Amino acid sequence: MTNHEPDSRPLLLGGPALGLRLIVLVILSIGLMVADQRRHHLAMIRDWFSAAAYPFQWAVQAPLTAWDTARESLATRSRIDADNIRLASDNLVLRLKLMRFESLAQENQRLRAARESSARVVQRSLVAEIVRVDLDPFRQRVLVNKGSRDGVFRGQAVLDANGIFGQVTRVGPVSAEVILISDPEHAIPVQVNRTGGRTIALGTGRSGQLSLPYLPQNADVVAGDLLVSSGLGGVFPPGYPVGQVTTVERDPSQPLLTVTAEPLAGLDSDPEVLLVWFDNTVVEPESAPEPAASGAPAPADATGGD
Amino acid sequence: MARRSTLGWPRIIAMTIVALTATVAPLPGWLEILRPDFVALTVLWLCLMSPRLTGLFHAWGAGLALDAFRGVLFGQHALALVVIAYVASKLRLQIRAFPPLQQTAVVLALLWLNEFLLFWIDGVSGHPITDWRRWLAVPAGAACWPLISGFYARIAPRR
Numbered sequence A: 001m002t003n004h005e006p007d008s009r010p011l012l013l014g015g016p017a018l019g020l021r022l023i024v025l026v027i028l029s030i031g032l033m034v035a036d037q038r039r040h041h042l043a044m045i046r047d048w049f050s051a052a053a054y055p056f057q058w059a060v061q062a063p064l065t066a067w068d069t070a071r072e073s074l075a076t077r078s079r080i081d082a083d084n085i086r087l088a089s090d091n092l093v094l095r096l097k098l099m100r101f102e103s104l105a106q107e108n109q110r111l112r113a114a115r116e117s118s119a120r121v122v123q124r125s126l127v128a129e130i131v132r133v134d135l136d137p138f139r140q141r142v143l144v145n146k147g148s149r150d151g152v153f154r155g156q157a158v159l160d161a162n163g164i165f166g167q168v169t170r171v172g173p174v175s176a177e178v179i180l181i182s183d184p185e186h187a188i189p190v191q192v193n194r195t196g197g198r199t200i201a202l203g204t205g206r207s208g209q210l211s212l213p214y215l216p217q218n219a220d221v222v223a224g225d226l227l228v229s230s231g232l233g234g235v236f237p238p239g240y241p242v243g244q245v246t247t248v249e250r251d252p253s254q255p256l257l258t259v260t261a262e263p264l265a266g267l268d269s270d271p272e273v274l275l276v277w278f279d280n281t282v283v284e285p286e287s288a289p290e291p292a293a294s295g296a297p298a299p300a301d302a303t304g305g306d
Numbered sequence B: 001m002a003r004r005s006t007l008g009w010p011r012i013i014a015m016t017i018v019a020l021t022a023t024v025a026p027l028p029g030w031l032e033i034l035r036p037d038f039v040a041l042t043v044l045w046l047c048l049m050s051p052r053l054t055g056l057f058h059a060w061g062a063g064l065a066l067d068a069f070r071g072v073l074f075g076q077h078a079l080a081l082v083v084i085a086y087v088a089s090k091l092r093l094q095i096r097a098f099p100p101l102q103q104t105a106v107v108l109a110l111l112w113l114n115e116f117l118l119f120w121i122d123g124v125s126g127h128p129i130t131d132w133r134r135w136l137a138v139p140a141g142a143a144c145w146p147l148i149s150g151f152y153a154r155i156a157p158r159r
Helices: A015-037 A043-073 A077-114 B009-024 B029-034 B038-049 B055-070 B076-090 B092-097 B100-124 B132-155
Strands: A122-131 A141-144 A157-159 A164-171 A176-180 A187-192 A198-203 A210-212 A226-229 A241-249 A258-263 A272-278
Touching: A015 B055, A015 B076, A043 A122, A043 A164, A043 B009, A043 B055, A122 A157, A164 A272, A187 A241, A210 A241, B009 B038, B009 B055, B029 B132, B038 B055, B038 B076, B038 B092, B038 B100, B038 B132, B055 B076, B076 B092, B076 B100, B092 B100, B100 B132
Parallel strands: none
Antiparallel strands: A122 A141, A122 A272, A141 A176, A157 A164, A157 A272, A164 A176, A187 A198, A187 A226, A198 A210, A210 A258, A226 A241, A241 A258
């Protein structure tokens, strides 16, 4: 390739031109960072940039996806048969559970209506694929292939088949960034399922570990306890599994316990996740109309958790 | 070593895009931590070996693209890259006269400056990453310099 463009390359690069450019660009960068830090000011430009970046991000993972597809199509028949049998039996078990669930859900709804408390259950979900790019080795964030065009919004809860996965932090037109519950900047309000005690689970930066630093010495928590989301804060639907307590260290000289838990969701192995919509307004079932049930009209779009 | 060479914009943009994708391409565990900052290396190479007055603008644009790719604070990589591009452009005649080992040492210092600026901005904006392993990418990047520099010199037209 030859190019004879009029090159502005000077013999002596430097001097005032270079310094001036530096100053202008540094000021511009700082301006951008401040505007971005205070959010919303840059939403448009950011969306535009992330939309432009997405095809490349997608292209990065394309060879891997192609390799997986090729491997899949070459899978032996016996393995597919085995998978099929396993899935069929899984399906049977799940359907059995579902039968019981339907009646339990109705009973739960009736009871909650009687107590005028809200039943926040997942109403709609959308399967999103995780785009396999490494955004940052020290932050636990992933990119998914659904965006505002599919109705995804900032602060939306993300689940997988085993539990809570994370929440949406940034939405582009066709992609969204999800912060995992194990990110050091993420905190999720949880409840010890056995006792109902509430606390907060913080991410540690390692995908297999959460920490619960706010439990007092006398808290009733033991290794193996299941942690479920408490639904406080309005970001996550309540009652979904978050993790399992792995270690509880009682050091009498410290005011608080050192508790760690393991997330139940497959944070670094999931190929797909579920984006969920749930209603956190008061449920008014047909059987027990409660005209006075306007006690807690929680805003449906309440986001928090920053 | 390198003769003065000029790269046209198409090639510069292609190099930048390849560097950007290499920055987010999935890698297993430890390799991910050791991944050199390819965009910074590319910017440095362009400022040293293919200098032009628009070098800083290129560094800034590449930085913004990197911010968008990695979903971090907008302007963060842009600022760091502009600063190291400025230093590299300013000292380019000395640096180019250095023997390879010394040149690598300068690149190490510049990459460290880049990482330090990012670290500092992370801290100021309230998203600190204090994991010591984040600094491992700096020597890894410097170790890649002779390879990357050789590779780019090969694809650049000589005059």
